[in-house]
Amino acid sequence: MTEPNDLPASDDPALDPARRQLLGDVAALPGLPGVYRYFDAQDHVLYVGKARDLKKRVSSYFQKNHGGTRIGHMVSKIVRMETTVVRSEAEALLLENNLIKTLNPRYNILFRDDKSYPYLKIASHDFPRMAYYRGSVDRRHRYFGPYPSAWAVKESIQLLQKVFRLRTCEDTVFNNRTRPCLLYQIKRCTGPCVDFISKEDYARDVANAERFLLGDQAEVMEQLQAQMMEHAEAMAYEKAAEIRDQLSALSLVLHQQSVEDNRGGDTKDADILAVKVQGGRACVNLAMVRGGRHLGDRPYFPTHVEDATAMSAEEMAGRETQPAPEVQVLEAFIAQHYLDSSVPPLLVLSHGVDKALIEALSDQSGIKVTAQTMPREPRRAWLDMCIKGADLKLTRLLSEEGSQQARTRALVDALDLEAENLDTFRIECFDISHTAGEATQASCVVFEGHKMQSSQYRRYNIEGITGGDDYAAMRQVLTRRYSKMVAAVEAGTGRMPDLVLVDGGKGQVSMAREVFAELGIDLRLIVGVEKGEGRKVGLEELVFADGRDKVYLGHDSAALMLVAQIRDEAHRFAITGMRAKRASVRTSGSRLEDIAGVGPKKRAKLLQRFGGVKGVGDASVEDLLSVDGISRDLAEEIYRALH
Structure with missing residues (x-):
């Protein structure tokens, strides 16, 4: 039997080679401060941690059976690790959070902030x-x-x-x-x-x-x-x-x-931080005081909260008491947030955090940072407001997520779909947009994890069809997207959506059916969203490619609300893309006015000869030469200016 403080033998023949190599690497670790990273078989980062003593900390993960806990689930996935030795625990803290933000590990609390501050x-x-x-x-x-x-x-x-x-x-x-x-x-x-x-x-x-x-x-x-x-x-x-x-x-x-200091001075610059954890989600509310003025607050919602807080028994083993989930979330926010932005001299906090974290911030910023958790008036009033804000914003998030999950379940049930995991249920929706045949674009939007995934949206420029032929445009975009996806699925690097929505009735669904039949894709995936009587919102009917009768879900149906939300987002995305493309074409054409040698008369001749701005932009140098008064040098200059 393995001793409590010993690692399993790395030469045990029952272990696979990768596990033996991993345990050998763990046994060879130095007793120095540093940062460690765990990787799975697909080379995805599972966890990033810091340690005052690398050997002691990392060994603790492999010294006992964690059973079916989240820690045990993670440890069973580890196939290799990387470590970096640093000079101090403060350096380890900073490196750890830099890596967390860069690598997005599965079992760490992660704060994302894609927007820079104004x-x-x-x-x-x-x-x-x-x-x-x-x-x-x-x-x-x-x-x-x-x-x-x-x-x-x-x-x-x-x-x-x-x-x-x-x-x-x-x-x-x-x-x-x-x-x-x-x-x-x-x-x-x-x-x-x-x-x-x-x-x-x-x-x-x-x-x-x-x-x-x-x-x-x-x-x-x-x-x-x-x-x-x-x-x-x-x-x-x-x-x-x-x-x-x-x-x-x-x-x-x-x-x-103004925020008057109760010791006689003024609090000129301070950040007030309050955290709330509930229902597997968390909110950190940040309020800013600059120059003695309260500038408002901003909420942050981290990911991986449940998995990360379950790791505390191992990661926080060196402390006298185990920190609450709120403390872990707040510490993660402070470390990650102030890596990329300036830190004020005063932090007013809803929960106490590790002193080493505040000392590391002071060392990094070059200013003395003070953390206060039990303020008196009027800082107490600002903290109470911040706590209330965190509570309200997290409650709203949970409410919104709950309603979205209910809508996903309602749609799956209404269409009698097979969905093992609603959290990974994926819908793709297509829409075609153009103006009188000009600047035709198709949009594809994605709904997954109970929300729209804007980073996965795609636009497709439609070419080689008769202007205004929406059926041909739908055929082209579906063929382009799903021929590649079928190849990816066969190669084991992709997956098909669980549902494909097309904005339209029998005609569009029939076209989608032809494409899916040619590609060998299950026709049950295709659903058309057909306008109801008088094209009124709430009267839409769903049309199926596999021959089922049309379905009317009811104007107050949660499933129809989700379908309408996704369809409207596809339409919005297509419209904005089409307008941007059309504006680009017209703006390019308007640059005729900026070309030396093209005055009002020559500009009028060009527009008349080619039928408008788009025609001039599409013309070749030889075509431009056919216009009276346009020399070869000028034709080449016009072509360069518009391309």
């Missing part, structure tokens, strides 16, 4: 402008943020317009104005474009705005107060009244949004 930008200029900005920063300009949402940036810009009246117009507009715009008339700009304010005075307003954004509101108000008194003493009462209005607006904002 900033408020003050562009470098003699008269700097304020602007909403998202992207990489340029050192020539000043950036304030990040902000949790676009709305928060725009709200801040509106506030600064009211108080400091800085311009927001593009430089091209600014350089060509001869009279002030509407923003000047409504006292949202001081009119620097027409020299209604001196460079020095405008620079002072910019400096005050920057100080305000940095949290130095008291200093700004003192300066404004002094300026108001100077104007009043000089009997410049209109200017004094303007500054009085600025002070009033600032006072109102500060009263509503």
